[in-house]
Amino acid sequence: MKNRQQIFIVSLLLLLLVITSAGQASEFRRTFLLEAGARYEVSVRIKTDLQDAATLASVYIHNEHGQYLRSTQLSRSLAGPNQWQHISTIVTAPIGALRATVVFTAPEGVEMEWDEFNIRRVELDLADEELIRQGLVYTGLIVDARGLNLQRGMSPKVYSESGQLVYAGVAVSYGFLQEAGIASYGQELSPDLLRRIQPDDTVKVSPLVVTALDIIGTTESSVIISDSDAQAILDALDTYDFLARYSVVFLID
Template identity: 75%
Template sequence: MKFRQQTLVFLVALMLIAVINPVVRGAEFRRTFLLEAGARYEISVRIKTDLEDAPTLASVYIHGEHGEYLRSTQLSRSLKGPHQWQHISTVVTAPLGAEKATVVFSAPAGVLMEWDEFNIRRIEADRAAEALIEQGLVYTGLIVDARGLDLKRGMSPRVYSQEGQLIYAGVTAAFEFLQEYGIASYGQELSPELLRRIQPGEKSVKVSPLVVRALDVTGSTENSVIISNDDAAAILDALNTYDFLAHYSVIFLVD
């Protein structure tokens, strides 16, 4: 049975922010908007590029009343094909003291990107969907078993499908997050300490990993992996319920 997280959207004008843009071209799209501390917002945009499997990055930087940095979140996605419109969205929660956020959608240098239908809306999570996470009925993280392949540990590991689609790109974390936690965790065997990497929220929440087997190692530094197309599809399908990749809930099992 497939579970999907649902959201109840406030229809009151004060609780809905929507910005619809004409089609715009460039390498980066940036907007700043006001926040209410404790509120959750869904940010979405429709994007297409001129490159096959172009990696795109959605970054949200949250600042306080005096401009001080509070938090950031990043979401990396590979678009399926050139000149095909695709929606990208992410959900953020404004921490205490939050005043405004800047959202940036970007593509690699030299890649032409077009976007429209940019929207920001305040949402309230469906309690039933949160209960699914608490009961362990959705995946809370990704475990890539790369043992026997001599995978090298690195600062920016990536996961590709057999067709070359980029599934996970670990190059988008804020510097502070990177310094403290790293892009992914590594280990030879699963342990309670290692599994904390994919545990959302409170310690009482069950850990439910999606485990895939790496088929090969790739990249000039041999720190990225290739997985089957079926496993790649399973990951993308699971993200519709809970986007664990946006929280960098990734573990690599290595020798």
């Protein structure tokens, strides 16, 4: 779907369009203007000095009076160390929105470098919206770990065979963690479990199903999947970031 997006640079609405000079710190922050109802793609190239550093992209939206309206967060584990990786997230400006601040952060003690920061306005054509409506994009992840004696956990993780951290739910709030958790569990795909990966009632459930190869960790609550399945997940996130919405289900014994 992303290949069919008509993307154009907004020249009048943004405080900052492109930053090509590189920087280095544990946090990178920029503010830009919004048009209510419009969609924007915010992207940057980042690398860190640590393997599988969980970099967090946060976007905070405010109105003309500086009042907070909404935020969105995207967590990515960077391949590395010292390998450039492109990170992007889509922001939709709600009614009354005037400006947004995007913040990219790395864990404490991790050195982060960035360049090629871009803000672009994104328009979806009717064909793209139809794909979403028909459920032809993935809306969530199902990890089939049956037969491995996987244990339920508060912070289950998904790793690739080569050791890349694919999912950890690091940006979850304590309240959400207590109420819903970063994943759901079940022996079969019941209607309740499917609702976990359904964005809303107007969108069909379309899960990306992967098979766990082994369990890992002292609590035996994390899994290893194949490198090809890990890449399929990362590719799917370019269209719809279901991991940022914790749309994850583990099938267990």
